[in-house]
Amino acid sequence: MDAVRRQFPYLRAKPQPVYLDSAAMAQVPDAVLDAVNAWEQSSRSNVHRGMHERAEASTIAYESARSTVQTFINATHADEIIFTKSCTEAINLVARSWGEQNLHTGDAVVLSILEHHSNIVPWQQLQERKGIDILWVDMDDEGGLRYDQLETHLQSGRVKLVAITALSNVLGTAPDLPKIISLAHKTGALVSVDAAQAIAHMPIDVQELDCDFLAFSGHKLYAPTGVGVLYGKRELLQSMPPFLGGGMMIRNVTTEGFSPADLPAKFEAGTPPIAQAVGLAAAIDWLKQYSWKDIQTHEQEILQLTIDRLKSIPALHILGAAGNFQFSIFNFQFLHGCLSFTLSSVHPHDLTEILGRKGIALRAGHHCCMPLHKRLGIPASNRLSVGIYTTKEEIDACVKAILEAQKKLHP
C-alpha cells in the first residue's frame, strides 16, 4: 500500500492527508504528471495540422492515447473513442446529436433515480425541445433498481433509449448492466452508460456489455481534468450529425456550407485536450500494472472495514444496501468506490467542515443527485469514497473524527 501511496505527490504530504473524496476527483500519480510534462517539453504542438516534426509527434501521442483508451474498454475500433472535455460533455453529445436526430414527440427515454444531474439534465433539455417523455426507474430499499419497472416501461414500446449509471456516485451500488442492456435491446431501445464512477472501480468491456454509448471523465481515473471520453458503436456515430462545429470536424467548408469529417474528428471540433488525453493514457497504463482483482479486493476490504466501523457509531445511518449488507466479493449487490451516510442531528456541512479542519476530506451535499436525495427523504448526505491508495488508517482517523464531531455538536 505504501508503494502505491508514495507515487502520489499529494499523498506524500505531511501530516498525512486523509483523502476520502476520490469520487469527486481522484488524485494523480507521478507517472501521469511526468507524461504530461514530457509531452509539454518535447511534443507540444497542435494535432493533425502541421507537417513539422512536433506536430507529428503530438499527433502520434494523441492518437496513441485514443488506442490506449480503446484497449482499456475493449472497443472494436479506435474511431469509436471520442475525446471530450468531460463525461458531462460526452453525455450532452449523445443527447444533442443522437437525441436531436432520433427522438420525436411521444418517444421516451428511461432514466434511473440513481442518476447524476449530468445524466438527467441533458435529457430534460431534450424533453422541452422535442416533446419526449422521461420515464423513471425507482430503486428498491437497498439501492438496487426496480427492474420490474424497467420492463414495464420498455413494454410501452415508446422507449428509444435507456440512460443509466454503471455505478451510483452516492450509494456505491451498481445496476445490473448486462440485464438492463439485454432487456432494452429486446425492445429495440439503445443503452447509454454513465461510467463516470465505474471506470475507476471495475473492468469495463464495451463489447461484452454490448452498450451503445458509454461516457466517463479522466479525472476520476487518476488522470488530469479537462478530458472525457465518449464511446459509441461505429454505425451509430457514423449516422449521427456533428455536435459542436469548428475546425477539425469538417471535410470541406465553402461559403455555401460544410461537410463533416469522418470519425472520430467529426465529434472533436476545435483543438482537443491533447495534454490531458496523453495524461489519461498514462493513467490507464499506470493503473494496468495492477490487476482488477487486486484493486477490487483492496477497495472492497476498505469499504467493508468502513461499514463495520461506521455501524458502531450511534445514530449513524448508511444509505442503501450497506445498511444491512452481506459481504460477498464481486457480487453485484456489493458496493464499489463509495458509500454515503447521515448522522442524526449533525448536518453534513457541519460534519465535513469539522472533519475538513482536521485534514480529512469527505464530501457533503446532494452530490449532484437531488432526485435521489428526495427519494431518500433527505436534503443532503455525507459521502466517503475510496481509491486504489486508500488505507485502513485513513478510515480509522475518519471514524474517530466523526465521533469527536458528534460530541462537539451535541455533548
Place this chain on the structure above:
Amino acid sequence: MRKGDSGSAEKITPLTMDVYAENVLDHYRHPRNKSQEPKTKVQDSAIIHTEENLSCGDTVTVHLAIENDRITSISWDGTGCAISQAAMSMLSEESSGKSIREMEVLMPQNVYDLLGVPIGPRRTKCALLGLHTVKNAMRKHAGKEMQRWTETMGSS
C-alpha cells in the same frame, strides 16, 4: 479557508480558528425564538416567509408581526447546519423591536459580527440564510418583489 478562496486579506479566517465557537454552538443547541407557530397574538396579521438553501437543503421560516412600522414579534422555525440555525437564532434576537428602516440597513457584516467567527466563502450562504429570509419577509410585508441571493450577499 484555502488559498485563493478570497482576495480579501483583512478577513481573518485561518483554519485554526474554530467556526464552532461556544456562542454559536449555544445558539444551535438552544435556539432562541424558535417555534413552529407565529408567537404573536395577532396571528392573522403575521407575515410568514420561507427560504431554502437548495445546495444543502437548509430551510428557515420566519413569522413576523409588524405594528407601526416596527417588528413587534418574531419567531422562526428551520432545519439545517449549525451556522445557519445559530445565525437565525441570533438574528431573531437582534431584529426584535427594530423598525423597518433599521431592518433595511441590516447587512451581512452585521450577521458575521453576531456570529463572531470567521465565515469563509463556503459558508456564506449558511450564515446569511436567516438574513435572506427576514429581508424577504419584510419585502412581503411591503408588497415588494422578493430580493435575490446576490442582493442579500452583495450588500456587504
